[in-house]
Amino acid sequence: MHTALALHTTTAAWSLQDALTALHDLARAEAAQIGAERAAAADPMRSPVWGGTRAGGTHADPTGGAVSTLTRPARRNRYADRVQRTTETLDWLADLTAGPGTGHPLARIRRAIPQLDAHDLDELHHWLTEHDDRCRQLLGRSQAVEPIPGDCPGCDVRALMVWQAGPREAWTVVCSACQGIWPATAAVQPIAA
Numbered sequence: 001m002h003t004a005l006a007l008h009t010t011t012a013a014w015s016l017q018d019a020l021t022a023l024h025d026l027a028r029a030e031a032a033q034i035g036a037e038r039a040a041a042a043d044p045m046r047s048p049v050w051g052g053t054r055a056g057g058t059h060a061d062p063t064g065g066a067v068s069t070l071t072r073p074a075r076r077n078r079y080a081d082r083v084q085r086t087t088e089t090l091d092w093l094a095d096l097t098a099g100p101g102t103g104h105p106l107a108r109i110r111r112a113i114p115q116l117d118a119h120d121l122d123e124l125h126h127w128l129t130e131h132d133d134r135c136r137q138l139l140g141r142s143q144a145v146e147p148i149p150g151d152c153p154g155c156d157v158r159a160l161m162v163w164q165a166g167p168r169e170a171w172t173v174v175c176s177a178c179q180g181i182w183p184a185t186a187a188v189q190p191i192a193a
Helices: 004-041 063-070 078-098 105-115 118-139
Strands: 145-147 160-163 172-175 181-183
Touching: 004 078, 004 105, 004 118, 004 172, 004 181, 078 105, 078 118, 105 118
Parallel strands: none
Antiparallel strands: 145 160, 160 172, 172 181
């Protein structure tokens, strides 16, 4: 049986993986844009004495040396920076929770969740949600959460939300009133048309 904290932590891990996937895509696009900007910024230089920068200038032609001193550093890829910082933290967390190993750190963390005690789950949940929030802030997106009809079986308040993080079988239903949590497959019955 899943504990509520283990489900919350698993949901946070899937949500962070979704955010990191989106950041990876943006980081690749940003790297291509930075490369294009650098290529466009490299204006051809002309030597006032020797003419162009083609091969044919003599050893004393200063134009080639000037090209290397005029390049400016590429602008920072903020998406790649966030991916790197988050991945470094996830590697550290995976080593702490699952022990040293190989593979994607979030997969290792998810596999270790059932063996963790409540204190470790609470700490891990904090770390995962903090990094998920940072990634999503940079993305300008919130988690994939939608309200669903029905009252909470725990508190009888109509405040159920389905968290659509990860594969469908990993989705969870959370009551925003009492913070109860259930696997979506167990908590949500199909609605008749």
